[in-house]
Amino acid sequence: MLAQLTMDFGRVTGAHVLVLFVVLGGVAAALGLYDPLVKFAGEGAALPLPGFGYALVKGVVLDVRETGALGLFTGSFKATAAGMQAAIVFGIIAALFFRPAR
Amino acid sequence: MPTLEETAAVARVGRQTSRLVHPVAVHQFASVVGSKEREGPLGPAFDRSYDDSALRNPTFEEGEVRLLKEAVMLVLQKAGRSPGDVDRLCAGDLLDQNVTVAFAALGLEIPTYGVYGACSTSAESLALAALAVDGGYVDLAVAATASHHLTSERQYRFPVELGVQRTPTSQWTATGGAAFLVGRGEGEAQITHATAGIVRSKGIKDPNNMGAAMAPAAADTIAAHLRETKRAPDEYDLILTGDLGLVGRRMCLELLGEEHGITVDEERFLDSGLLLYRRKDQDVHAGASGSACSALGLAGFLLPGFAEGKFERVLFVATGSLHSPTTAQQGHVIPCVAHAIAFQRGGTSV
Amino acid sequence: MDAQTYLKRARTAEPPAPYFRNALLAFVGGGAVCAIAQAVLNFFIGYGFKAPDATGPTAVVMVFFASVATALGFFDNLAEWFGMGASLPITGFANAIVAPAMEFRTEGLVLGTGSRMFQVAGPVIAFGLATAFVSGLVFLVGQRLGV
Numbered sequence: 001m002l003a004q005l006t007m008d009f010g011r012v013t014g015a016h017v018l019v020l021f022v023v024l025g026g027v028a029a030a031l032g033l034y035d036p037l038v039k040f041a042g043e044g045a046a047l048p049l050p051g052f053g054y055a056l057v058k059g060v061v062l063d064v065r066e067t068g069a070l071g072l073f074t075g076s077f078k079a080t081a082a083g084m085q086a087a088i089v090f091g092i093i094a095a096l097f098f099r100p101a102r
Numbered sequence: 103m104p105t106l107e108e109t110a111a112v113a114r115v116g117r118q119t120s121r122l123v124h125p126v127a128v129h130q131f132a133s134v135v136g137s138k139e140r141e142g143p144l145g146p147a148f149d150r151s152y153d154d155s156a157l158r159n160p161t162f163e164e165g166e167v168r169l170l171k172e173a174v175m176l177v178l179q180k181a182g183r184s185p186g187d188v189d190r191l192c193a194g195d196l197l198d199q200n201v202t203v204a205f206a207a208l209g210l211e212i213p214t215y216g217v218y219g220a221c222s223t224s225a226e227s228l229a230l231a232a233l234a235v236d237g238g239y240v241d242l243a244v245a246a247t248a249s250h251h252l253t254s255e256r257q258y259r260f261p262v263e264l265g266v267q268r269t270p271t272s273q274w275t276a277t278g279g280a281a282f283l284v285g286r287g288e289g290e291a292q293i294t295h296a297t298a299g300i301v302r303s304k305g306i307k308d309p310n311n312m313g314a315a316m317a318p319a320a321a322d323t324i325a326a327h328l329r330e331t332k333r334a335p336d337e338y339d340l341i342l343t344g345d346l347g348l349v350g351r352r353m354c355l356e357l358l359g360e361e362h363g364i365t366v367d368e369e370r371f372l373d374s375g376l377l378l379y380r381r382k383d384q385d386v387h388a389g390a391s392g393s394a395c396s397a398l399g400l401a402g403f404l405l406p407g408f409a410e411g412k413f414e415r416v417l418f419v420a421t422g423s424l425h426s427p428t429t430a431q432q433g434h435v436i437p438c439v440a441h442a443i444a445f446q447r448g449g450t451s452v
Numbered sequence: 453m454d455a456q457t458y459l460k461r462a463r464t465a466e467p468p469a470p471y472f473r474n475a476l477l478a479f480v481g482g483g484a485v486c487a488i489a490q491a492v493l494n495f496f497i498g499y500g501f502k503a504p505d506a507t508g509p510t511a512v513v514m515v516f517f518a519s520v521a522t523a524l525g526f527f528d529n530l531a532e533w534f535g536m537g538a539s540l541p542i543t544g545f546a547n548a549i550v551a552p553a554m555e556f557r558t559e560g561l562v563l564g565t566g567s568r569m570f571q572v573a574g575p576v577i578a579f580g581l582a583t584a585f586v587s588g589l590v591f592l593v594g595q596r597l598g599v
Contacts, residue, residue, distance in 0.1 A: 087573070091550040098554055357453065
C-alpha cells in the first residue's frame with residue numbers, strides 16, 4: 001500500500017518504486033529493524049521486495065560471519081538464488097511456449 | 103504561365119500558411135482498424151476491421167504494416183485506380199526509422215516520401231501531397247499513416263504483459279491505418295490551406311502526459327493559421343484536433359484564450375482522441391493517441407461528414423510529440439508540433 | 453504563461469487518480485498474495501522443511517504462480533487493479549522477468565529474450581545487491597572493530 005501511494009503521489013514509475021523499496025528493505029535489515037517484523041508477520045514481511053532487500057542483506061551478513069570477507073560477494077546470491085533462478089528459468093520457458101495476448 | 107512571383111503573391115499567405123492556388127481535393131479515403139476502434143463511437147464509419155491485431159502475422163509490427171498497406175490498396179480500389187496511377191506516396195508511422203512505411207511501400211512501386219510527425223503525420227503527409235498536386239508536380243498522390251497500440255507499447259513503454267498501472271493522463275495508441283487520395287479538381291472535401299507548425303514546448307517532460315505537452319503547439323498553429331488567413335474561428339464549422347485528449351484539449355483552449363486572445367466555441371472544438379473511443383467504458387484514460395488517431399478522426403468523422411454535406415468549412419489540426427524514449431529518460435522536455443489543413447466543401451468560394 | 457504556471461494549470465486539468473481506491477486495492481491485493489505465500493510456506497514446513505529452509509521452495513512456488521499468470525495473459529489485468537499490491541511482492545519480480553522474455557522472443561532468444569528479460573528486474577537486482585554489499589561491509593568493519 002505504501003508503495004502504491006508512493007507511485008501515485010510521487011509520480012514515479014513502478015520500476016523506481018521497486019528499487020526504492022528494495023533499498024529501504026536492505027537498509028532496515030542492516031539496522032536490525034526487519035527481523036522483528038518477519039517474526040511478527042511471517043511471509044507477509046519476507047515475500048515483498050523489501051523482503052528481497054532484507055534477504056540480500058541478511059545473506060551477506062550471515063556469509064560474512066561464516067566465511068569472512070568473501071561473504072560480501074557470495075552471500076546475497078546464496079540467500080536469494082531460488083527465487084531469482086526460478087524467475088529466469090520460467091521466463092525462458094514461457095518465452096518458448098507463450099505469446100503476449102493479442 | 104504565371105511567374106513564380108505572381109503565384110507566390112496568392113499562395114504565400116504567411117510564413118507558416120500556404121494557400122492552394124488550384125482546386126485540390128481528397129477524392130477518396132479508406133481506413134482499416136482494430137477491434138477496439140470498431141467498438142468505439144466511430145466504428146461503423148471505418149471500412150474494415152480486424153479482431154486479431156496482428157492480422158495473422160507472427161509479429162505485431164507485421165500486422166501494422168498490413169494495416170497501412172491495406173488502407174492504401176483500399177483507397178485505390180474505392181477510387182477505381184491502381185498503384186501505377188499514383189505519382190507520390192507521402193506516409194509516416196510511429197516506429198523507429200519509419201519501418202512500417204518502408205515495408206508497406208515495398209512492393210507498391212509508388213515513389214515514396216516518408217515523413218515523421220509522430221501523431222501529426224496525417225496532416226503533414228496531407229499537406230505535402232496537396233502542395234505537390236497544386237504545383238502541378240504530381241497528378242495523383244496518396245497520404246497515409248498507421249499506428250498500432252502494441253507496437254507502440256513495445257517501443258515507447260513496456261512489454262505487453264507487464265503489470266503496470268497506467269496513469270490517468272495516459273492515452274491509448276490507436277490501432278489502424280488510413281489513406282487519403284489527393285488529386286486535382288473539385289470534390290466534397292477541398293483542401294484550401296496548409297499551415298506548417300513551429301516546434302514548441304512549455305516544459306512538459308512526462309511522456310505519460312502528452313496532451314499537456316502538445317497543447318502549446320496546437321494553440322500556436324491555430325493562432326498562426328487564423329492570423330495569416332485573416333479568418334475568425336467562427337468562420338469554421340468545426341476545429342478538429344489530432345490527439346490532445348482530455349487534458350490537452352482543455353489546455354489548448356486556455357492557451358488560445360490567454361496567450362492569443364482567441365475565444366473558440368467549445369462545442370465546435372473537438373478532438374479525435376476523444377471521439378475515437380468511449381472514455382468511460384473503454385478504459386482509455388485521457389483518450390486516444392497515435393499517428394492513426396487523427397487520421398481515423400479524418401476518415402471516420404470529418405470526411406464522411408463532408409460527404410453527407412454536414413460541413414462547409416473545417417480546420418483540421420493534428421498534433422505530435424516529437425520525443426524519443428531516450429530523450430524522455432534523459433529528462434529532456436517533449437518538443438511538439440502541430441500542422442493544420444483547412445478543408446472546404448467543393449463548389450463554395452474560398 | 454511561463455512553464456511553471458503551465459504545469460500547474462495542466463495538473464488541475466487532469467482527471468484525478470483514484471488514490472483511495474488504489475491504496476485500498478493495493479493493500480488487499482498485496483495482503484492476498486502474502487497470505488497465499490504464507491499458506492505455501494506452512495505447507496512446506498508441514499512437509500518437513502525447517503522454517504528458514506522453507507523460504508526457498510516457497511519463493512519458487514510464488515514465482516511459478518506469477519509466471520503462469522503472466523504467460524496466460526492475466527497478470528497485467530490483476531496489476532491494473534491491484535497496482536503495487538501485485539507488483540511489489542516477488543510475484544511482481546517474476547512478472548517483470550517473464551513479460552519481456554515472452555514479448556521480445558520475436559527478436560530472437562539471445563538478443564531478445566535473453567537481454568530484455570532484465571529490463572525491469574535489472575535495477576532491482578543491481579541496487580539490491582549494492583545495498584547488501586554496503587551493509588555487509590559496514591557489518592564486517594564493525595565486526596573487526598569489535599562492535
